[in-house]
Amino acid sequence: MAEIASLCVYCGSRDKVDQAYRDAAIDLGRRLGEAGIRLVFGGGHVGLMGLCADAALAAGGEAVGVIPEHLMQREVGHADLTELHVTPDMHSRKFKMFELSDAFAILPGGLGTLDETFEIVTWRQLRLHDMPIILIDIDGFWTPLTDLLDRTIQAGFAGPEARDLFQTVTSVDQVLPAIAAAPQPRIRPRPGLL
Ligand code: AMP
Numbered sequence: 001m002a003e004i005a006s007l008c009v010y011c012g013s014r015d016k017v018d019q020a021y022r023d024a025a026i027d028l029g030r031r032l033g034e035a036g037i038r039l040v041f042g043g044g045h046v047g048l049m050g051l052c053a054d055a056a057l058a059a060g061g062e063a064v065g066v067i068p069e070h071l072m073q074r075e076v077g078h079a080d081l082t083e084l085h086v087t088p089d090m091h092s093r094k095f096k097m098f099e100l101s102d103a104f105a106i107l108p109g110g111l112g113t114l115d116e117t118f119e120i121v122t123w124r125q126l127r128l129h130d131m132p133i134i135l136i137d138i139d140g141f142w143t144p145l146t147d148l149l150d151r152t153i154q155a156g157f158a159g160p161e162a163r164d165l166f167q168t169v170t171s172v173d174q175v176l177p178a179i180a181a182a183p184q185p186r187i188r189p190r191p192g193l194l
Contacts, residue, residue: 002132002182006038006064008101010116011048012109013075021108024138025052027172028107033059035176040100042093043067043084044075048107053078066096094119098189103132103179106166108141117145124165129189132182133166134175142168 011025025048032039033056041049043065053063062082067075069086077084087093094116106117123129135142146168152158167178 002103002179002184004037004102004132004179006040006100006102007032007179008040008097008104009049009052009107010104010109010113010120011041011052011107012113013042013044013047013049014110015047017047017108018139020139021048021141022051024136024172025049025107026055028052028105028136028175029055029057029061029063030059031172031176032056033061036061037176038062038064038082040064040066040097042075042097042112043077043081043086044071045078046075048109050076050078052107053081057081064100066093066100068093095189098123098129101131102185103134103182105134105136105175105179106142107136108138121165125162127187129185130183130187131185132179134178135166135168136172136175137168137170138172 029052039056056063064083065078065081066085067077085096104120169178
């Protein structure tokens, strides 16, 4: 049974998206704040990530942002966070987020979110960590991704065990129970391997 102190949330950075996705980000942030689980995120005050961080803080929780220097303006570095780590580049951002987190959750998002998702899943495939990864499939947003994984397995490019690298849930209220039900992680990030 996994017990976590922090959850890394990957999600979209654009504002003009369906309200259902925005509500999911707010709901997740609020639940983390109420549960006393620290939010780790991309550090911007834009899109779903800004909503999630604001909701976590409003619920009395902690939000820790990790943003590369060159995105401070574009993604509007959030000014009111518990901590804001400014990194020199994208790779150090991703590693810092990885290092600060005990589990990962993925809300709907764009290409950046896809990049982060594939990286954390493939790092798990390579046994560089064994932390829980929860894909939050709001309104079927991620169904094409899980269909692609099925096709990848059918075609022989991955084994059926690839389905166990992450868990899919269909609503935000399932995220923390899914993490609690996952085995306690034993493999922590080691910088030399990435
Ligand atoms: P998006 O899903 O495209 O809105 O991006 C979500 C977040 O992912 C934003 O904070 C982006 O800066 C970030 N992002 C985009 N590309 C990458 C990348 N290659 N590595 C790490 N983060 C990225």
